[in-house]
Amino acid sequence: MSYSPESLEAFAQAVALGSFSAAARKLGKSQSTVSEAIARLEIDLGLELFDRSGRQPQLTDAGRALLGRVDEILAASDRLQHAAAQLAGGLEPRVSLALSDAYQSAQYEERLTELDQRYPDLEFECLIAEHHDVIELVVQGRATLGLLAAQGSYPPEVGAATVAERADFGLFVAREHPLAQLANVRESDLAGWRLLRLNTVGDAMAPADGLPFSGGRCWSAPSYLLLLEMASNGFGWAELPRWLVSGYANGRLKELQVPGWPRSQAVDVVWSRQRPLGPAASWLLERLLDRPAAR
Incomplete structure (x- = not known):
């Protein structure tokens, strides 16, 4: 199964900034778009990444366990884009x-x-x-x-x-x-x-x-x-x-x-x-x- 880069990025930013709204501002998207992206990721994974029962969503144990994996995928995606850009430029x-x-x-x-x-x-x-x-x-x-x-x-x-x-x-x-x-x-x-x-x-x-x-x-x-x-x-x-x-x-x-x-x-x-x-x-x-x- 593949996971959209947008969903992974939304998840990582929400964890780093502490809220969906802050992640939305950082990504230049609406809060509902970020919320939907994270929800789709949870559906794809079959896991709840955030506990939404409180005022602010809190990272679950599953979300905490997968955060490092998500960071690895995003870093690999960055390297892929960088390598492709260099090759396109003649490297x-x-x-x-x-x-x-x-x-x-x-x-x-x-x-x-x-x-x-x-x-x-x-x-x-x-x-x-x-x-x-x-x-x-x-x-x-x-x-x-x-x-x-x-x-x-x-x-x-x-x-x-x-x-x-x-x-x-x-x-x-x-x-x-x-x-x-x-x-x-x-x-x-x-x-x-x-x-x-x-x-x-x-x-x-x-x-x-x-x-x-x-x-x-x-x-x-x-x-x-x-x-x-x-x-x-x-x-x-x-x-x-x-x-x-x-x-x-x-x-x-x-x-x-x-x-x-x-x-x-x-x-x-x-x-x-x-x-x-x-x-x-x-x-x-x-x-x-x-x-x-x-x-």
Whole structure:
């Protein structure tokens, strides 16, 4: 059974203001209209919501028990109307962000809080991906925006801009690994041990970023978090975001002292030029950028 919004609103206002006449004035209706609306609601529910035996109607136990439910329905109705108005005004129903573990920003949670407050009815999805997988998700339309370690080039249909935050990468091994016992590590030392490298769906199997690579002595995984676990278990050494190690390795890894490391890496946000960004995605893009360097 459905209940008219007018009846629910009349009931809620009568409770809040203490009388049918006050509710009528607040709603800009006649007292008889408000009384009839509440009476219809009582008939629909099969319950007496007000005791009308006194000078002023008094809320019954049943009315008191149902008041919270009525407030929930009215609040849901408000959200429905707000969402419909935003969609009618061009707001996209959903934004998906493909996020690399390379990106770690103190402002990220603040941006999501702002997004929640500004677009409370927007569906938001976060996808974890790396390198070319981020780009592919954006190209396919699976992700609206992507954050990843800056690439040398992008497909012509992909727009990119550099965010203010940079990612710091280091080389890590398990504390029990023989490499961890060396005060200073040369590239020739690294080449003698298994490389754990990122290997995404869109990447070819090749040495990453000029890292030493020895034949088949290489294991790969599609995410930095999996590489972290492999390195923690002593299977080899890996290039990892330093913030990820600090937050998730629990002291199991040691950073190697290698010439040229650690390295600082720019981070880009990417989007598809083939699909215009909606209001929410455009707003989020601007909030992620600080002094954007558009390409």
